[in-house]
Amino acid sequence: MIRVLYRVLLWLHPPAFRREFGGEMLWICDETSGSAAVWMLFADALVSLARQWVLRAGAWKLVVASAGGLLQITLGGLIFGLFHELHGARPFVHEPHTNSVDMLRLIYLAVGVAAGVVTSVLALTLWLRNFTRRRIHHDA
Amino acid sequence: MNEEFTPFLPLSPAALHILLSLAGEDRHGYGIMQEVARQSEGQYRLGPGTLYDNLQKLMTQGIVEEAASRNRNDDPRRKYYRLTRFGRALLTAEVERLDTVIREARIRLRAHPRRAT
Numbered sequence: 001m002i003r004v005l006y007r008v009l010l011w012l013h014p015p016a017f018r019r020e021f022g023g024e025m026l027w028i029c030d031e032t033s034g035s036a037a038v039w040m041l042f043a044d045a046l047v048s049l050a051r052q053w054v055l056r057a058g059a060w061k062l063v064v065a066s067a068g069g070l071l072q073i074t075l076g077g078l079i080f081g082l083f084h085e086l087h088g089a090r091p092f093v094h095e096p097h098t099n100s101v102d103m104l105r106l107i108y109l110a111v112g113v114a115a116g117v118v119t120s121v122l123a124l125t126l127w128l129r130n131f132t133r134r135r136i137h138h139d140a
Numbered sequence: 141m142n143e144e145f146t147p148f149l150p151l152s153p154a155a156l157h158i159l160l161s162l163a164g165e166d167r168h169g170y171g172i173m174q175e176v177a178r179q180s181e182g183q184y185r186l187g188p189g190t191l192y193d194n195l196q197k198l199m200t201q202g203i204v205e206e207a208a209s210r211n212r213n214d215d216p217r218r219k220y221y222r223l224t225r226f227g228r229a230l231l232t233a234e235v236e237r238l239d240t241v242i243r244e245a246r247i248r249l250r251a252h253p254r255r256a257t
Contacts, residue, residue, distance in 0.1 A: 021192040023217040024169045028188040031170055040187060048189025056196070 002033045002041075009045040014052050064124065071120040072113070080112030145233045148201070154194045157184060159203070159223060159231045166207040166222040168214075169195070195221060203227035 006029045010022045029041060054063070151159070161167060161175035169191055176186050186194075198204040199221075207222040223231065 017192070017196065020196065021169075024219060025188045025192060027215060027217040028170050028173070040185075044187025044189040046189075048187075048193055051189075051193055056193070 002038055003029060006033075006041065006045060009042070009049060012049055014056065017052050017056070064128075068120050068124050071123070072116045074116070075119050076109075076113040076116030078112075079115045080109050082112075142229070142233060145230050148203070148230055149234055149237060151230075151234050152194075153184065154186060154190055155198060156231075156234060157186065158191070158194055158198065159227060159234075162204065162221060162223045163228070163231060166220045168218040168220050170218075172221070198227070203230055 003026070007026065010018055010025055013022065025045075032038075032041060157176040157179065158172055160179060161172045167175060169188065172195075173186050173188070173191055176184060195204060199206070202224055204221050204227055205224050207220040209218065209220055
């Protein structure tokens with residue numbers, strides 16, 4: 001049972017890591033699974049799994065990109081709402097009596113989204129620079 | 141200190157223990173785990189996940205490399221690892237760095253014994 005569960009955890013690792021070290025890790029599991037520290041073996045494999053996907057396989061880029069997208073939308077919406085509050089504009093709804101699009105509101109929206117994009121790109125750039133520097137110095 | 145080592149220092153505790161365990165002889169993964177436990181008198185134990193994650197990184201950085209198997213009867217899953225020349229020089233640089241830190245700490249603790257308590 002222990003071996004099967006451990007194999008499943010190994011199978012969940014990135015393929016390159018699994019091919020290179022999976023056999024040896026399973027062998028170590030075979031050697032040590034008789035001892036009392038089996039739960040440590042599984043905790044270690046779970047940590048390894050997270051580290052391999054998030055740090056080594058670059059899945060963190062996906063997480064950062066998603067967070068960046070969310071930040072842009074949120075900031076864009078907030079800034080758009082702020083413009084509305086400041087200028088006392090009405091909600092952005094369809095008005096049946098006017099066929100033309102309210103240009104001022106569109107400009108507010110564009111400025112809000114652009115400001116959101118610029119702010120989030122700046123924040124992500126600063127974070128990435130800091131993150132990369134830390135990894136170079138402490139990951140050795 | 142040689143500038144080519146600067147980006148790698150200080151070593152993480154796991155990397156330091158792995159390199160120390162390989163300083164004496166080539167070892168397989170399980171052998172490294174056992175040697176690390178022995179060196180630290182059981183205070184520091186590496187799990188296989190932590191070990192191979194570090195080994196992967198150390199191999200990518202050219203600090204550790206795979207060595208030929210010692211024994212034909214060995215389990216084929218066993219792989220042996222050894223320090224590269226660069227890895228040995230890096231370990232020497234790290235030990236010298238730690239030595240300087242310890243000497244400095246001793247001098248300061250002797251100079252201000254009351255503050256240390």
